[in-house]
Amino acid sequence: MKLTIERLGHLGDGVAQGPNGPIFVSAVLPGEVVDGELSGDRLTQVRIVTPTATRVKPPCAHAKSCGGCLMQHANDSFVADWKIGIVRGALEGQGLEAEIRGIVTSPPRSRRRATFAARRTKSGALIGFHARGSDVIIPIPDCQLLHSDLMAAIPGIEALVKIGGSRTQELSFTVTRSDAGADVVADGGKPLDGPLRMELARVVETFGFARLKWDDEVVALRANPVQQIGSAKVVPPPGAFLQATEHGQKSLVALVKEALGPQKKIVDLFAGCGTFALPLAEGAELHAVEGDAEMMAALDKAARQTQGLKRVSVETRDLFRRPLEADEFKHVTGVVIDPPRAGAEAQIVPLAGSGVPVIAMVSCNPATFARDAKSLIGAGYRLEWVQVVDQFRWSSHVELVGCFRLAHM
Structure with missing residues (x-):
């Protein structure tokens, strides 16, 4: 069966229109003509009949067999535009528009x-x-x-x-x-x-x-597995969440700092081991909240051992079951929130009514980001800009930072 690929799905599969509905094809690009055998809703034994100019030779010898990377057959410009398009599509799905400033991509051989x-x-x-x-x-x-x-x-x-x-x-x-x-x-x-x-x-x-x-x-x-976060040295608990690349971590921190600007008191929600809390504490009083007690202990220890930080307080709290209420943000001048893929729907509701002047939201899921952004915008915030960050090179994974500011400010 010969098909023309119309678009890519959000997981990187090509989508073509078959006689009975969509057909999914791996490792292809929009505009390419392909041939293969139909098996259910997938094309197998795929042969590229007409490649596009965006197709490149995969840089890795394992690209065809390994499932770790899905997009090595596309050039960097195509992948960047595709990931930005995923974010734009998620926002449009919620009826939202924002300035999308482009993409920052971690280099090859940088996953830590x-x-x-x-x-x-x-x-x-x-x-x-x-x-x-x-x-x-x-x-x-x-x-x-x-x-x-x-x-x-x-x-x-x-x-x-x-x-x-x-x-x-x-x-x-x-x-x-x-x-x-x-x-x-x-x-x-x-x-x-x-x-x-x-x-x-x-x-x-x-x-x-x-x-x-x-x-x-x-x-x-044998030795403490130290991670450098800002000016602090952190020893995370075994298997604790860290940003995928050092380049990505530094990029996200710089964007959060830009979004928040100078602040007096910041609350970091879903703080982890201090990816944002510790660098932000170099210039502002910081309260970090996270559901994992071991990660909170690691953050607290690192803060106490690092000279030059403003006051850092920590709180172990399940923000899905017991989010911070609006009155708990009294005197807070900025918030950074970095929830897991499910987003932060329970926490966003009281945060939207808190009156905090500026919010930096970090997300690894454009769909839940757009959902939560709609709630903030409905409460009087404006989404000033979004920056896409690609730590997971050659994958379908997309991360971003969004800057929200109260509209009357």
Whole structure:
């Protein structure tokens, strides 16, 4: 069946019109003519008959087999326009318009955090990413996405799999780059006992890992896995959320600072380990709120150990079940809010009625951002600008920062 690709869906699949409805095609671009075999609503065994000028040779040798990157067949300009279009479409879906200032994209080989799939084999260990839509593990020795320090951790992961894995169960290893070495969280391995703990600790020492958590237990801490956030040094709990790239983190912080401008008292909602709270505290009193007690403890410790910060207070609180009420924003001059993909609908309602002069909203989901933005605008805020940030290069993932200001100010 020969088809012409009309557009891309928000997950990166090409969409063509078939005789009975939409047909989805992987690794294609709008305007391309393709041929293949129809299987349900998908085209398989795809052959590009007429490529577009935006098609490029994927920079990674694993692009066709690995499911980690979906858009390496498109040039950077196309991907940038596509991601900006996703944000614009989400806003239009809520009847909103705003200045979209463009996109900031992290460079190749800059991802500082990844989750590897692994399995023990008869001859050793298999480590990599899953093929798209499959449980097949694809080795990635020439990955163009990950920081070289993550790639350098793979031999150590292999050693862990050989002593702590089984051939019947897959393991996952979340690895985060830190100043002191790889910070590793393993799930799905053999149950811990005395000898296994000793063997795992030897691997940590041999390969220079900073920390290893094996299922629910930290079995080795060679050095604190420090993360630099602003002028502070933070030791996050194992597996804690961090921005995907250092470049992306710095870009987001700079945009939040620009949106807020000079402030006296800032509240940081969904503060995590202090991505925004700690840099903002260099110039303003800061109250950080987050539902995870361990992350709040890490932020609090880093703030107390960093000279030159204004007063930082922390509060462990589930903002989905118990959002800050409008009167709790009294004397607050600015808010930064960085919710998970589900957005912050429960928190947005009281925030919209708080009268806080300026709000910087960070989002990893344009759809929930647009929904929450509509609530703020309905309460008298104006959305002054949106900046798209692409930390997840060659993926369908989109992040952004939006600047909201009370309309009468």
